[in-house]
Amino acid sequence: MVAPSSAGEGLRSSLHHRGQRLTPQRQRVLELFQRTGEGTHLSAEQVHQRLLRDRARVSLATVYRTLRLLSSMGLLQELELPEGGRRFELASDAHRDHHHLLCIRCGRTEEFESPSVLEAGQQAADGRGFRLLECVLNVRALCPRCAADEALHLEGPE
């Protein structure tokens, strides 16, 4: 078999702390996210498809269970992009400050970072005694092309 990555080790001990086990399926899911990188947003369905493509034997139900588990462990996090459905991505400290610029018309998504946003979020949390975990700014917008389309097709509403 393939040598387990360092990810496997960390995952295993984290699971053991919770009285749970490291299975190939769980390892595969986490590895997939680590391999695809931090900016990747995957739905449960996409995770399942990719694992099958990699010749891993995982059921969709297990993918759902695993995504939940890894999220509850803080290794993954769920995104908040209503237009596209539920998505997950790798959690990391860098992602505490992790923002999306989303075209609400065509779905195009760009990522950006902004220390000042993190700062504002931290202030808001501190001011109310909350402990900040993560800070996600979603900027809903029209991309250049869709903005042009809108201008053409729409009469001006007030």
Next chain:
Amino acid sequence: MVAPSSAGEGLRSSLHHRGQRLTPQRQRVLELFQRTGEGTHLSAEQVHQRLLRDRARVSLATVYRTLRLLSSMGLLQELELPEGGRRFELASDAHRDHHHLLCIRCGRTEEFESPSVLEAGQQAADGRGFRLLECVLNVRALCPRCAADEALHLEGPE
């Protein structure tokens, strides 16, 4: 004091621009949001319940259709709070800068505003040629009580 008719007028002409009609149901839904205020987050189910309580005859299917319609017209907007399911709220210019501090453990939600966040979002949009519509910062955090619980229990089945 908002005259009920004023909402109806604007809505009616907006609908007519699109070749659509003003119905009591559509008017009721919009009025509900205007009445409950801008900070209110309502699910389709909640909208339906409240309208029934107000003795309006609306079906849940129509509520869904109307929420979609009003959102596509820019009068309502969909929130992005994965923990709670789909919610809608009144759209307004004030809400271009409209942020949530959310306890991921108990679901408690606080709202806040932050001009610097809007500015950061505007910058990100401008830099890529996007036209900003709305800027929503979701700060995922632990509220004071849940943070204390976490510290005490360290870990546990949920």
Next chain:
DNA sequence: GTCGATGCAAAGGCTTTGCACAGCC
């Protein structure tokens, strides 16, 4: 009167769950 909107109920996605078996520790 026309054509869009509504209500109802059925269908549709996506996600979760019950159960028997498989496999990690």
Next chain:
DNA sequence: GGCTGTGCAAAGCCTTTGCATCGAC
């Protein structure tokens, strides 16, 4: 070997849709 995790399929939400009727314009 015990007990958790998995796969499968059925059940569960939430949301959308087809069709006959109703009602805005």
